[in-house]
Amino acid sequence: MIADPDMLQRQAVAHAQAGNHGAAEAAFRQAVALAPGQGRLWSNRGVAARLAGDAARQAASLARAARLAPGDVDLAADAAAALVAADRPAEAARAYDDLLVRVPGHPAARFNLALLRRAAGQLAEAADLLAPLGFREARLQLAAVERQRGRLAAAAAAYRSLIAADAGDADGWAGLGSVLAMGGDDGARPALAKALALLPDAAPWWADLGHLDRAGRPGRAAASYARALALRPGHAIVAHHLAALSGSAVDHAPAGYAAGLFDAYAERFDAELVGKLGYRVPEEIAALVAGLGTGLDVADLGCGTGLCAAGLKPHARSLTGVDLSAAMLAQARRLDVYDRLVQADLVSFLAQHDAAFDLAVAGDVFVYVGALEAVFAGLGRAVRPGGHAAFSVEHDEGSGVALRPSGRFAHGAAHVEAAAAAAGFRQVERRDVVLRQDHGQPIRGRLYLYIKNSD
Numbered sequence: 001m002i003a004d005p006d007m008l009q010r011q012a013v014a015h016a017q018a019g020n021h022g023a024a025e026a027a028f029r030q031a032v033a034l035a036p037g038q039g040r041l042w043s044n045r046g047v048a049a050r051l052a053g054d055a056a057r058q059a060a061s062l063a064r065a066a067r068l069a070p071g072d073v074d075l076a077a078d079a080a081a082a083l084v085a086a087d088r089p090a091e092a093a094r095a096y097d098d099l100l101v102r103v104p105g106h107p108a109a110r111f112n113l114a115l116l117r118r119a120a121g122q123l124a125e126a127a128d129l130l131a132p133l134g135f136r137e138a139r140l141q142l143a144a145v146e147r148q149r150g151r152l153a154a155a156a157a158a159y160r161s162l163i164a165a166d167a168g169d170a171d172g173w174a175g176l177g178s179v180l181a182m183g184g185d186d187g188a189r190p191a192l193a194k195a196l197a198l199l200p201d202a203a204p205w206w207a208d209l210g211h212l213d214r215a216g217r218p219g220r221a222a223a224s225y226a227r228a229l230a231l232r233p234g235h236a237i238v239a240h241h242l243a244a245l246s247g248s249a250v251d252h253a254p255a256g257y258a259a260g261l262f263d264a265y266a267e268r269f270d271a272e273l274v275g276k277l278g279y280r281v282p283e284e285i286a287a288l289v290a291g292l293g294t295g296l297d298v299a300d301l302g303c304g305t306g307l308c309a310a311g312l313k314p315h316a317r318s319l320t321g322v323d324l325s326a327a328m329l330a331q332a333r334r335l336d337v338y339d340r341l342v343q344a345d346l347v348s349f350l351a352q353h354d355a356a357f358d359l360a361v362a363g364d365v366f367v368y369v370g371a372l373e374a375v376f377a378g379l380g381r382a383v384r385p386g387g388h389a390a391f392s393v394e395h396d397e398g399s400g401v402a403l404r405p406s407g408r409f410a411h412g413a414a415h416v417e418a419a420a421a422a423a424g425f426r427q428v429e430r431r432d433v434v435l436r437q438d439h440g441q442p443i444r445g446r447l448y449l450y451i452k453n454s455d
């Protein structure tokens with residue numbers, strides 16, 4: 001029997017309906033070979049490829065289909081979406097741009113292009129694309145983008161528009177609560193309470209309520225954290241905060257605490273910390289190491305989004321950033337100043353780098369670590385004789401390590417000095433500084449500069 005494209009297409013559809021996607025794709029392949037000018041066949045082949053899990057072939061087939069039917073905007077949108085699925089974001093963005101020149105209001109094109117712009121860090125462009133879109137997912141995205149940009153009023157407006165459309169939208173209430181909390185607005189608590197009344201098993205929102213009450217109402221905060229922990233046992237961040245409020249004798253953070261905290265925080269870290277909380281550690285560290293010269297191998301431990309890099313780069317022959325949080329490292333990568341970025345716990349990293357650095361820096365990191373003996377043992381290995389360690393701590397008047405209600409550790413001078421001396425470091429300088437603000441109060445800290453003994 002001589003095969004013809006229509007017959008092959010019918011066979012392909014039958015294969016697809018029977019769940020045999022590989023055979024369907026093969027039948028479409030034969031069909032397009034016989035009738036390569038038929039856009040519909042290419043488009044169907046693309047669908048079959050998607051069902052068979054072959055994103056690259058799906059993208060190629062839909063691109064071909066779209067070229068054959070240049071006036072078909074929905075096909076163009078499908079072809080662009082297939083490029084996203086095939087992990088080709090730059091080409092997908094170009095395809096959406098072209099489509100939006102032809103149909104500026106195309107909702108799917110605007111929405112998907114906004115996601116690509118957001119992923120590329122182009123937040124203003126993402127917000128412009130999303131602003132005119134009225135559907136729920138777009139409002140949620142807009143709120144998230146505005147929040148990430150630090151535009152809390154705009155984020156709150158987007159959440160309010162969700163609530164106006166549906167007063168039972170729990171995500172809208174929870175989102176509104178969390179952005180109002182960031183701005184210190186009293187409306188945060190009732191908004192979160194409303195969200196929890198609608199969805200009482202939402203552990204993250206109980207945790208948000210705990211964060212909100214931590215500074216002023218520790219008893220209520222502990223109850224909210226306990227509720228969150230009951231719903232999601234083993235949640236490191238919540239467990240740590242509960243321990244901090246209960247005054248337990250804890251001297252290190254649980255595994256997963258810092259990575260979990262900063263993965264969730266990475267996108268708004270710079271806007272919030274620098275923009276709102278007057279974060280000064282990078283400048284203070286830069287001033288502390290200003291006299292150390294050039295040509296150094298530098299490790300930025302707990303580099304985060306890379307805020308310390310500007311002050312370190314002038315001294316660096318090589319600049320290595322180390323952090324537990326993949327999301328923070330992704331932000332640092334965008335700066336394009338680090339020679340190497342490593343996702344690791346700083347203690348493990350130091351243990352694997354014998355005499356590798358002339359300067360190791362940790363800006364606002366030890367507050368998430370706790371006891372410093374293991375850190376200094378690592379620094380003692382990794383810093384070359386005559387090299388330096390520069391870091392900040394929240395200062396505690398006691399002699400040890402204190403876990404504060406904020407969940408951050410504060411370090412007494414005796415603890416720092418003993419750990420440093422045991423690892424062969426001599427103190428060069430210490431400075432008392434204001435690290436940043438917290439709930440309107442200055443957080444007092446201390447910067448230390450140590451030199452590694454030569455003998």
Ligand SMILES: C[S@@+](CC[C@H](N)C(=O)[O-])C[C@H]1O[C@@H](n2cnc3c(N)ncnc32)[C@H](O)[C@@H]1O
Nearest residue numbers: 258262302303304307323324325345346363368
């Ligand atoms: C407050 S941020 C400071 C970031 C950067 N140093 C700055 O000054 O902007 C603290 C960073 O330390 C990282 N961190 C905390 N504990 C760590 C550990 N044990 N090892 C590596 N990174 C850690 C966190 O993931 C976070 O990115």
